Amino acid sequence: MASDGESRHVHEVRGVVAGAKGRAVSIETVLVPDPGPGEALVTVAACGVCHTDLHYREGHINDEFPFLLGHEAAGVVEAVGTDVTDLSPGDFVVLNWRAVCGRCRACRRGRPWYCFATHNATQKMTLADGTVLAPALGIGAFAEKTLVAAGQCTKVDPAVTPAVAGLLGCGVMAGIGAALNTGAVTRGDSVAVIGCGGVGNAAIAASRLAGATTIIGIDLDDRKLAWARDLGATHTVNAGGADPVEAVRGLTDGHGADVVIDAVGTPDTYRQAFYARDLAGTVVLVGVPSPEMTLELPLLDVFGRGGALRSSWYGDCLPSRDFPTLICLHLQGRLPLDAFVSETIPLDGVEDAFAKMRRGEVLRSVVTFP
Structure with missing residues (x-):
């Protein structure tokens, strides 16, 4: 020094x-x-x-x-x-x-x-x-x-x-934090994650850690869906062959998920997340949109469905709080x-x-x- x-x-x-x-x-x-x-x-x-x-x-x-x-x-x-x-x-x-x-x-x-x-x-x-x-x-x-x-x-x-x-x-923390910090996933929740790359699968692993009972991974790539199952998804949906919104509703007694995490960040996936959540459910956007993207939703639907529309920047993490804890959970074999x-x-x-x-x-x- x-x-x-x-x-x-x-x-x-x-x-x-x-x-x-x-x-x-x-x-x-x-x-x-x-x-x-x-x-x-x-x-x-x-x-x-x-x-x-x-x-x-x-x-x-x-x-x-x-x-x-x-x-x-x-x-x-x-x-x-x-x-x-x-x-x-x-x-x-x-x-x-x-x-x-x-x-x-x-x-x-x-x-x-x-x-x-x-x-x-x-x-x-x-x-x-x-x-x-x-x-x-x-x-x-x-x-x-x-x-x-x-x-x-x-x-x-x-x-x-x-x-x-x-x-x-970066990425793994963003996904874990999207579920635990921004989405406040807790025991008994149903969770859907759109996009099962590194960020989305981290959200899936965190949702399992938090005690979510229904965890749905959604992607177009069967390889990524296999990773999602390995990391805790109870169900997976290939969006190339099924409507993600209807699939999530079908797996949640027709209600939609308590928390839906968009780990892709496009207008289409955000609309899917919005309509795949339960009334008063939470949408978390953690996928990063590009600057030219715009979103249009019926304002009456935004009002009538209640709940929360949240963005998650770096998983709303506080490194001094979250990093040591997550490393400890990993060393204990829990993450x-x-x-x-x-x-x-x-x-x-x-x-x-x-x-x-x-x-x-x-x-x-x-x-x-x-």
């Missing part, structure tokens, strides 16, 4: 960089500075390949190329800035992309999971020629080391496998996070992992480092 008066080193590591819209990623030399005030240097042990990384590569997030990709990560703190008191070198951490500020109106009202002033590291990581990199979701963990805000590090039990722990950094790791790959396997993701062949490919 360097004091303010000391010179800081720069670490030369390998990282996965998206250089231009739609171009295949490449392995580049990345320069990572020692941490300054409020920052932490983390040696990355594992990082999942998420759809969001692909969205960055395709220019669907913004056009601030080049990007240092990767954000579903776990690793070990190597050094911390001078004013960091709650982290120490050697701590095993999961990285998160929402370091809460503790001072905004949401934090002051005791709702830090809605923090309006989340932040990232101040210093920049660069290419060897000095080109500034934009780290994906403020993390950039497809690299041997990364620099983050100290608040983006959450300490968890080091007994967990890093490839498993890192999944809480099968390891089932989401379809394969482990080297750093140069990210582009192939994107192709497998698009074909629906994996829940998660995870980059692991020696």
